[in-house]
Amino acid sequence: MDSLKAHWAYLLNCSQSLILDHGYWTSEGEKDPKDIVMVRLSSLLLKSLDQIGSCRALRICILADNFLTTIEALMACTHLVKLDLKGNQIIQLPDASYWSHLKELQLLYLHDNNISTWNNIKGLSGCLNLTALTLYDTPLSLKKNFRHCLVNSIWSLKALDNFVISDEEIIQNWSLPFQFKAMKQHFCVNLYPSTKLNSFETEMKAVYKIISEINRIQAIYSPTLIIQRWIRGHLIRKSLGLCSTKKHKASVKPFINHSSENEQEPSQSQKTKKEDTDDNHDLPKEKNTEIKRLHVNLNTLMQTIYPEVLLKIAETFDSQQDIEVPYNTPECRSLKSEVQISTFDQGTTKYWL
Known part of the structure; x- marks a missing residue:
């Protein structure tokens, strides 16, 4: 115990001078903690974050490989986009009200910590825009149904x-073809690339690159997004008049001309017929051909996509009467089903998808 206290005496607090020494500003001039946009405090034997709350403009915070146990001081940094807490001594995360203040946070790294139970991280459900999370190399990641609970709790x-x-991970007991199978090679993305001492602009570009890659993979390998994209495109073309199903047919009976052969001016009945026919055929031939081609292409797409995927989605929609607000993406998570999820610590909990 004495040796532990002796080692603890060597640990540092996050002082203002330490922040100024490892902070980054977007403009030259007077160095003020409230204008810091990025701070690197990795491997500095930190045990607390007392003064970090003074960095109100902080967007990227790197605190990897320290001895931190609490992170409540970061609540004041409401503009955080990336937070790296890898390799610390964190056991319990703050509650949902804490994370609700970090409305811009998208990347959170918590791997290689001491988080062991679901209750330790359930507050993350209050982080409304969290896009990517790492929890590997923690006791929690070894639990059964670890991923299923996480993806259905953080929308x-x-x-x-x-x-x-x-x-497949969102909708329980939904078996998809290999192309859409969970955790296959085509779903892999490097969330924690090794970086050197980069500038703030380079770090922000890396953040946007990761998010862009995640969105690209989802757009290609999510059957829900694919079908929604096709339907949305069809509705847009329909609203523009490119997918009208109404056929323009002339309803005027054939006109018999009883006038003399030498008559040059058309009769009044002939003029009326011509006007009615023109109203019914106001679209040019090129547009009629394009409409037919679009219908053929749409029918071909609906016949050639994975029949089992369409069938499963159709059955899901037929069996559900209510659809809640979509979650996890603005487009995805639009199917609602009540599933039974075995939690890590107790019994069975209901989650709404």
């Missing part, structure tokens, strides 16, 4: 532990 989450979340 905005798109990637977990270097794999983009598939539709």
